[in-house]
Amino acid sequence: xxxxxxxxxxxxxxxxxxxxxxxxxxxxxxxxxxxxxxxxxxxxxxxxxxxxxxxxxxxxxxxxxxxxxxxxxxxxxxxxxxxxxxxxxxxxxxxxxxxxxxxxxxxxxxxxxxxxxxxxxxxxxxxxxxxxxxxxxxxxxxxxxxxxxxxxxxxxxxxxxxxxxxxxxxxxxxxxxxxxxxxxxxxxxxxxxxxxxxxxxxxxxxxxxxxxxxxxxxxxxxxxxxxxxxxxxxxxxxxxxxxxxxxxxxxxxxxxxxxxxxxxxxxxxxxxxxxxxxxxxxxxxxxxxxxxxxxxxxxxxxxxxxxxxxxxxxxxxxxxxxxxxxxxxxxxxxxxxxxxxxxxxxxxxxxxxxxxxxxxxxxxxxxxxxxxxxxxxxxxxxxxxxxx
Amino acid sequence: xxxxxxxxxxxxxxxxxxxxxxxxxxxxxxxxxxxxxxxxxxxxxxxxxxxxxxxxxxxxxxxxxxxxxxxxxxxxxxxxxxxxxxxxxxxxxxxxxxxxxxxxxxxxxxxxxxxxxxxxxxxxxxxxxxxxxxxxxxxxxxxxxxxxxxxxx
Numbered sequence: 001x002x003x004x005x006x007x008x009x010x011x012x013x014x015x016x017x018x019x020x021x022x023x024x025x026x027x028x029x030x031x032x033x034x035x036x037x038x039x040x041x042x043x044x045x046x047x048x049x050x051x052x053x054x055x056x057x058x059x060x061x062x063x064x065x066x067x068x069x070x071x072x073x074x075x076x077x078x079x080x081x082x083x084x085x086x087x088x089x090x091x092x093x094x095x096x097x098x099x100x101x102x103x104x105x106x107x108x109x110x111x112x113x114x115x116x117x118x119x120x121x122x123x124x125x126x127x128x129x130x131x132x133x134x135x136x137x138x139x140x141x142x143x144x145x146x147x148x149x150x151x152x153x154x155x156x157x158x159x160x161x162x163x164x165x166x167x168x169x170x171x172x173x174x175x176x177x178x179x180x181x182x183x184x185x186x187x188x189x190x191x192x193x194x195x196x197x198x199x200x201x202x203x204x205x206x207x208x209x210x211x212x213x214x215x216x217x218x219x220x221x222x223x224x225x226x227x228x229x230x231x232x233x234x235x236x237x238x239x240x241x242x243x244x245x246x247x248x249x250x251x252x253x254x255x256x257x258x259x260x261x262x263x264x265x266x267x268x269x270x271x272x273x274x275x276x277x278x279x280x281x282x283x284x285x286x287x288x289x290x291x292x293x294x295x296x297x298x299x300x301x302x303x304x305x306x307x308x309x310x311x312x313x314x315x316x317x318x319x320x321x322x323x324x325x326x327x328x329x330x331x332x333x334x335x336x337x338x339x340x341x342x343x344x345x346x347x348x349x350x351x352x353x354x355x356x357x358x359x360x361x362x363x364x365x366x367x368x369x370x371x372x373x374x375x376x377x378x379x380x381x382x383x384x385x386x387x388x
Numbered sequence: 389x390x391x392x393x394x395x396x397x398x399x400x401x402x403x404x405x406x407x408x409x410x411x412x413x414x415x416x417x418x419x420x421x422x423x424x425x426x427x428x429x430x431x432x433x434x435x436x437x438x439x440x441x442x443x444x445x446x447x448x449x450x451x452x453x454x455x456x457x458x459x460x461x462x463x464x465x466x467x468x469x470x471x472x473x474x475x476x477x478x479x480x481x482x483x484x485x486x487x488x489x490x491x492x493x494x495x496x497x498x499x500x501x502x503x504x505x506x507x508x509x510x511x512x513x514x515x516x517x518x519x520x521x522x523x524x525x526x527x528x529x530x531x532x533x534x535x536x537x538x539x540x541x
Binding site for chain 1: 434488493498520525
């Protein structure tokens with residue numbers, strides 16, 4: 001058996017191969033979609049085809065082959081502008097789109113994400129962004145990078161710092177807490193226009209802003225009532241409704257993907273636990289508030305997965321903080337990373353978590369358990385949030 | 389029959405007493421009245437100016453936001469002085485690093501609110517008090533950073 005060349009060993013039928021790995025590989029090759037990237041025409045066509053193959057190979061969302069593919073992508077590229085067309089095996093056109101951003105790389109990332117969405121039904125990560133806080137510039141400010149830690153840019157330059165960032169669903173705006181006036185106020189920055197506006201400037205503290213899935217509302221902690229509470233503010237009408245009803249220390253609200261519930265941590269005197277509140281549709285709607293039993297007595301920073309089947313949060317495990325994932329609404333919990341890992345946030349496709357650990361930003365692949373330090377030596381990195 | 393009646397009255401009385409002790413069944417007198425914050429206009433932040441603490445910082449243990457006897461004693465001295473000049477106070481909460489960031493902000497604000505509540509209940513006018521919770525966003529030159537510092541304005 002050992003003398004059989006590898007090519008023959010691999011050609012054995014799946015049922016003859018032993019071991020979990022061989023079995024899972026056989027299963028995944030049966031279900032994994034195949035895509036062919038056909039030659040692109042035009043002056044920058046060759047570069048476009050090569051660049052797209054690099055993006056798709058890095059994403060590993062499907063197998064790239066020219067032999068009887070499930071989907072084919074073809075197109076043209078002139079001066080960095082890219083036009084692409086995707087057809088399925090039957091020749092049915094699924095996508096025909098032109099990408100006209102200034103750079104070829106930018107266009108190819110957008111094309112790769114669109115192609116992944118068409119083929120797998122889940123968003124790609126090439127254009128997704130992670131926002132976080134770093135003290136690299138001397139004070140805490142908001143920074144942003146891509147899923148590989150590249151394209152790093154400082155977003156805020158406020159005196160006394162900015163913290164607690166949240167990106168909206170399409171990555172066009174960031175909500176954050178600014179200390180510009182010396183007191184914490186929540187602001188929203190339009191990344192396209194560079195325009196900032198203050199959402200809350202109430203007495204006490206305001207922090208923990210989180211965009212609703214539709215981007216029209218913010219969940220935020222405010223304390224002007226005389227104790228901190230979770231509020232939902234409508235960004236169009238500037239009205240706010242309290243949903244937490246607590247005399248404790250609530251924090252880190254985060255939305256259910258359907259926009260009808262908010263999960264948050266609240267310390268009512270025995271350490272922070274997780275609670276889920278309905279977001280009332282109208283003033284007359286009855287709203288429920290329940291405690292969600294996570295199995296841990298110290299929990300913070302909860303976030304629903306994009307498919308709402310799991311919740312990631314920070315928990316105290318032993319004497320250390322750890323990132324934990326638990327099935328929603330019930331099921332088992334799993335420690336993803338112990339040893340001081342905090343503030344998990346889901347990738348848009350739900351396959352990865354980003355978190356910070358001792359000032360380093362990590363991206364953790366949940367199926368394989370492997371992780372990559374995508375940003376290190378860029379100051380003390382905290383509070384990462386992945387664009388949804 | 390009369391004896392059974394007496395036993396019944398005693399049993400009902402005991403049951404009612406026990407109900408009063410159950411959590412969530414506090415009487416109106418036990419319920420805290422929460423005082424909403426007034427305008428922040430005219431208050432300075434320690435981030436903008438060198439403010440003078442009105443007294444030693446109030447240290448908190450672990451993740452507690454409940455005032456202890458030591459806290460009350462320190463605050464009573466402040467309350468006694470307040471009526472002479474009626475200064476305004478900013479109550480600023482801080483926590484040490486190592487907690488989740490957002491929880492640290494909420495906990496420090498909650499502690500500052502607990503101090504404010506006690507001061508109001510002891511005759512300091514609400515308009516003279518403001519709170520802020522910095523968590524560990526702003527460092528504090530102090531031996532302990534799990535504190536509420538009262539800054540005189």
